[in-house]
Amino acid sequence: MPADDIAIVGWGQTPSVASTDLTEPQLCLAAVNDALAMANIDRHAIGFTCSGSCDYLSGGPFVFISNLEAAGAWPPISESHVEMDGAWALYEAWVRIQHGDIDFALVYGSGKSSPSDPALLFPQQLDPYYLEPLGLDPASLMGMQARALLDSGTATERDFAAVAARSRRAGAANPKAQTLPNGAGESDLDIDALLAAPYVRAPLRAHDLAPAADGAAAVVLATPAKARELTDHPVFIRGIDHRLEPHQPGVRDLADSPSTRLAAQKAGLGANGGGVGVAELYATSSAQELILRAALGLGPDVSVNPSGGALCSDPVMATGLVRIIEAAQRVADGTTRRAVAHAVNGQVLQHNLVCVLEGER
Amino acid sequence: MSARPVAVIGVGQTHHKKARADVSMIGLVREAAERALADAGCDWADIDAVVLGKAPDAFEGVMQPELFLADALGGAGKPMLRVHTAGSVGGSTFIYGSHLVNAGIHERVLTVAWEKQSEGNAQWGLAGGRSGGIGAGGAFAPFIRKYIRDTDAPEYIGWMVAVKDRQNALKNPYAHLKIADISIEKVKESEMLWDPLRFLESCPSSDGACAMVVGSEAAAAAAPNPPAWVLGTAVRTELSTFPGRDATRPQAGVDCAHALYDSVGITNPREQIDVAELYVPFSWYEPMWLEGHDIAGPGEGWRMVDDGATEIEGSFPVNPSGGVLSSNPIGASGMLRMAEAALQVRGLAGEHQVEGAHVSLGQAYGGNAQYFSMAIFGSTQDAVR
Numbered sequence: 001m002p003a004d005d006i007a008i009v010g011w012g013q014t015p016s017v018a019s020t021d022l023t024e025p026q027l028c029l030a031a032v033n034d035a036l037a038m039a040n041i042d043r044h045a046i047g048f049t050c051s052g053s054c055d056y057l058s059g060g061p062f063v064f065i066s067n068l069e070a071a072g073a074w075p076p077i078s079e080s081h082v083e084m085d086g087a088w089a090l091y092e093a094w095v096r097i098q099h100g101d102i103d104f105a106l107v108y109g110s111g112k113s114s115p116s117d118p119a120l121l122f123p124q125q126l127d128p129y130y131l132e133p134l135g136l137d138p139a140s141l142m143g144m145q146a147r148a149l150l151d152s153g154t155a156t157e158r159d160f161a162a163v164a165a166r167s168r169r170a171g172a173a174n175p176k177a178q179t180l181p182n183g184a185g186e187s188d189l190d191i192d193a194l195l196a197a198p199y200v201r202a203p204l205r206a207h208d209l210a211p212a213a214d215g216a217a218a219v220v221l222a223t224p225a226k227a228r229e230l231t232d233h234p235v236f237i238r239g240i241d242h243r244l245e246p247h248q249p250g251v252r253d254l255a256d257s258p259s260t261r262l263a264a265q266k267a268g269l270g271a272n273g274g275g276v277g278v279a280e281l282y283a284t285s286s287a288q289e290l291i292l293r294a295a296l297g298l299g300p301d302v303s304v305n306p307s308g309g310a311l312c313s314d315p316v317m318a319t320g321l322v323r324i325i326e327a328a329q330r331v332a333d334g335t336t337r338r339a340v341a342h343a344v345n346g347q348v349l350q351h352n353l354v355c356v357l358e359g360e361r
Numbered sequence: 362m363s364a365r366p367v368a369v370i371g372v373g374q375t376h377h378k379k380a381r382a383d384v385s386m387i388g389l390v391r392e393a394a395e396r397a398l399a400d401a402g403c404d405w406a407d408i409d410a411v412v413l414g415k416a417p418d419a420f421e422g423v424m425q426p427e428l429f430l431a432d433a434l435g436g437a438g439k440p441m442l443r444v445h446t447a448g449s450v451g452g453s454t455f456i457y458g459s460h461l462v463n464a465g466i467h468e469r470v471l472t473v474a475w476e477k478q479s480e481g482n483a484q485w486g487l488a489g490g491r492s493g494g495i496g497a498g499g500a501f502a503p504f505i506r507k508y509i510r511d512t513d514a515p516e517y518i519g520w521m522v523a524v525k526d527r528q529n530a531l532k533n534p535y536a537h538l539k540i541a542d543i544s545i546e547k548v549k550e551s552e553m554l555w556d557p558l559r560f561l562e563s564c565p566s567s568d569g570a571c572a573m574v575v576g577s578e579a580a581a582a583a584a585p586n587p588p589a590w591v592l593g594t595a596v597r598t599e600l601s602t603f604p605g606r607d608a609t610r611p612q613a614g615v616d617c618a619h620a621l622y623d624s625v626g627i628t629n630p631r632e633q634i635d636v637a638e639l640y641v642p643f644s645w646y647e648p649m650w651l652e653g654h655d656i657a658g659p660g661e662g663w664r665m666v667d668d669g670a671t672e673i674e675g676s677f678p679v680n681p682s683g684g685v686l687s688s689n690p691i692g693a694s695g696m697l698r699m700a701e702a703a704l705q706v707r708g709l710a711g712e713h714q715v716e717g718a719h720v721s722l723g724q725a726y727g728g729n730a731q732y733f734s735m736a737i738f739g740s741t742q743d744a745v746r
Binding site for chain 2 (some may be wrong): 054124
């Protein structure tokens with residue numbers, strides 16, 4: 001097994017907005033520049049670059065090629081790209097830096113959801129023979145999942161609203177989080193008021209669903225030796241793993257997330273949340289947060305999504321990487337010694353990544 | 362920690378065709394994967410992780426298809442990662458899979474790359490569905506014209522490559538194009554598509570998949586068939602276009618080759634490499650990559666073709682499988698280069714086996730000739746002499 005605890009030494013993220021006139025390379029460039037500035041290294045010190053993005057969001061092929069401008073791919077760079085959230089780009093870079101021949105890796109994830117309608121787009125992410133023709137959109141799938149959770153008897157619609165209220169309260173204090181159309185006003189924080197809202201897909205209401213956004217995020221990884229040279233407060237990746245579940249929703253227990261549990265186990269999280277003080281979870285519905293908390297064994301003392309999470313802003317393809325950044329931030333600033341970040345790819349928690357972060361032992 | 366040895370222990374591919382109407386996308390990837398597992402002498406449960414690569418999702422109109430292919434590839438309960446680096450993706454996918462073993466994370470990894478062009482429209486996909494695209498040939502023809510002008514290469518060099526690869530394809534049971542009466546005359550008289558590229562100097566559109574099982578030394582020792590040792594890998598990328606860019610000899614290709622050669626102790630690639638599988642979607646890319654990867658000197662690449670050096674019996678055989686010119690399931694085309702290069706040093710290439718192949722080169726490129734992924738395979742861990 002890999003022995004090296006790779007460190008996160010720099011990060012950056014653009015503000016998430018419902019729609020921006022900036023191009024995706026411009027978003028990436030801002031995030032990459034911030035990450036390099038924080039790490040205090042020149043981009044030519046980077047030994048490997050990996051990005052995550054998705055052509056379908058902006059509706060053109062090879063979106064990631066334009067994003068290379070942000071990586072500054074001249075002179076030529078050692079580089080790869082995943083058609084996934086940036087959290088998986090971080091995973092590929094983490095694998096690459098294990099070889100021991102490079103000091104730094106750059107990771108970025110980006111997406112512009114504003115050019116497309118998720119309800120029309122995301123059915124095309126489903127099995128094209130049996131599921132896609134049904135026109136199942138993400139909200140419908142998440143509604144079925146939330147219903148399964150209610151039917152399991154472990155949560156109520158009031159629990160969903162409480163997750164939303166807490167997320168909105170946290171998001172209002174996060175300058176990178178999206179300003180939601182209805183604001184984080186008093187009524188947003190009042191659970192009875194939230195429960196009075198109409199369903200989007202029963203049993204989920206608008207506040208239960210992540211609002212897609214435009215945005216980008218970037219991270220600089222370093223070997224432990226380089227990290228200690230650069231900073232007195234390195235954040236180490238103690239473990240990272242990702243696991244997938246079958247695609248057909250009908251063969252899964254949607255009220256549970258066994259792949260998250262397995263990824264956490266492989267990442268060495270440990271039982272009952274493994275003593276983390278903070279968890280940043282990529283839940284695209286309030287019900288998913290409850291499912292993920294249970295899968296990770298997080299107790300009531302764990303601060304979940306202090307950034308506001310995806311329920312405040314979901315810059316698709318960057319959101320998972322943002323969770324790692326937000327968790328790393330809280331280790332770096334001393335909020336907690338140990339944190340866990342989670343990312344998801346696919347619908348209703350099909351593919352989950354778990355990353356355990358710690359400061360110096 | 363440092364990288365530990367890694368080997369290709371299983372290779373599988375589909376019969377590539379214009380339309381594999383007999384299988385779904387699911388059936389297509391499954392066919393290649395099952396053949397690779399059989400070659401590796403292992404079962405789905407022996408695989409620790411799956412890596413999947415393909416070219417733009419717009420080609421088939423399925424967004425992130427790895428999600429629905431997970432079940433067919435035994436992905437449930439495992440890590441599965443989707444790579445996309447344009448035309449080089451098959452190479453990059455294999456390389457990432459090999460790194461998972463190098464880094465000591467997994468013992469056996471299944472890498473799969475595919476394209477089912479008949480279920481979509483690649484030309485439409487390349488253009489983003491927005492306009493009439495110029496196609497890949499339209500993008501590369503100006504580069505080829507520049508190469509011809511710079512090197513004074515005769516026009517028939519392109520025809521020779523086209524004939525050689527199609528003749529090689531006749532020896533490869535999986536190849537798509539089987540043109541038994543291929544000849545210089547036939548290529549020369551075929552329709553001009555993108556001057557100077559004629560119809561028979563261009564790759565086909567294919568349905569197909571390729572799969573490779575990579576494993577540790579222990580996995581190689583347990584496998585029934587001989588391994589191909591992955592002696593080195595390299596990837597390089599540069600920007601699509603900018604003033605002063607040399608598009609016929611992209612710096613990323615030069616850097617990638619030299620990083621690779623240096624990592625395995627190759628100082629004279631033409632002498633030390635026994636056979637190469639290069640990504641040649643249009644005939645002229647054979648001499649261009651021979652020069653672009655410093656296997657031949659400037660202007661010497663086309664002379665190697667002219668002298669017959671790149672024929673299967675020549676001194677430096679290129680694409681004995683028939684190459685991309687004979688089978689082009691785009692996302693898989695790069696991995697097929699790696700797979701065929703691995704088969705050669707395993708001695709398992711069948712009728713298109715190059716005698717005495719101990720060191721082979723696999724190469725893929727993509728985008729605007731700006732993405733490169735390359736690997737050197739050896740019959741033994743110390744095969745490079």
